[in-house]
Amino acid sequence: MNRDSRKIVHVFVGLLLVVLAPLVSADEHVLDARDIVRQSDEQMRGASSYSVATMNIIRPDWTRSMTMKSWTKGQDLSLVLVTAPAKDKGSASLKRYKEMWNWIPSIERVIKIAPSMLSQSWMGSDFTNDDLINQSSIVVDYDHQLMGQAAIDGDNSYIIDALAKPDAPVVWNKVRLWISTTSFLQRRVEFYDEFDELVNILETSQIQELGGRMLATKMAMYPVDKPGQRTELITHEAQFDFDIEDSFFSQQQMKALRD
Numbered sequence: 001m002n003r004d005s006r007k008i009v010h011v012f013v014g015l016l017l018v019v020l021a022p023l024v025s026a027d028e029h030v031l032d033a034r035d036i037v038r039q040s041d042e043q044m045r046g047a048s049s050y051s052v053a054t055m056n057i058i059r060p061d062w063t064r065s066m067t068m069k070s071w072t073k074g075q076d077l078s079l080v081l082v083t084a085p086a087k088d089k090g091s092a093s094l095k096r097y098k099e100m101w102n103w104i105p106s107i108e109r110v111i112k113i114a115p116s117m118l119s120q121s122w123m124g125s126d127f128t129n130d131d132l133i134n135q136s137s138i139v140v141d142y143d144h145q146l147m148g149q150a151a152i153d154g155d156n157s158y159i160i161d162a163l164a165k166p167d168a169p170v171v172w173n174k175v176r177l178w179i180s181t182t183s184f185l186q187r188r189v190e191f192y193d194e195f196d197e198l199v200n201i202l203e204t205s206q207i208q209e210l211g212g213r214m215l216a217t218k219m220a221m222y223p224v225d226k227p228g229q230r231t232e233l234i235t236h237e238a239q240f241d242f243d244i245e246d247s248f249f250s251q252q253q254m255k256a257l258r259d
Contacts, residue, residue, distance in 0.1 A: 033144035
């Protein structure tokens with residue numbers, strides 16, 4: 001190959017690298033497991049969020065329902081208020097950075113949620129304190145591995161294993177997530193204990209627009225060793241990305257909130 005030919009090849013290769021570099025970077029960005037989980041968390045909650053939902057606790061021989069309102073800001077602040085039935089009305093749960101509390105109005109007492117209490121049922125449901133109050137933990141307290149892709153209800157989804165970091169204050173040793181490749185919504189989540197045994201399965205459905213973004217408005221949690229038992233969380237209203245002060249997420253506010 002003469003000198004002129006080599007120059008042409010070098011120029012061609014250089015141009016090809018310039019053209020392909022953004023595509024390679026974009027592909028790597030899409031396939032980064034932690035970034036997929038972070039985008040999923042942001043899709044569900046935004047910079048701030050407010051929602052109104054009904055929780056149906058379903059057992060083989062009875063069903064109990066409650067309604068609630070919840071607020072979040074970033075990954076560190078969340079507040080859940082029970083608005084019905086009357087016997088539970090005013091009960092609230094607060095997360096502020098690494099600390100969490102429950103307010104029980106019937107006994108006018110604030111109970112701090114110690115790490116040992118994260119695995120306890122929230123209000124008698126199949127959701128734990130960790131699942132409902134400490135949701136953003138999946139982003140910061142786990143390492144993430146992309147395992148492949150699969151369809152959930154026709155929705156192509158990334159399969160990601162989230163493995164608990166050493167000494168992380170979490171309930172689940174491993175969480176396997178199916179996250180939509182288009183909407184970044186969580187379509188299925190499996191929760192594993194420290195023995196790598198499957199404990200709970202979360203399935204989502206009824207995807208529709210609320211508050212200007214797509215949401216899975218129905219979430220159902222199934223304990224695998226309790227046939228006929230589940231808890232449904234159905235979202236009716238949602239707002240996102242509004243201004244809310246950090247001071248809203250306080251024990252004083254938790255006690256003062258009313259329907």
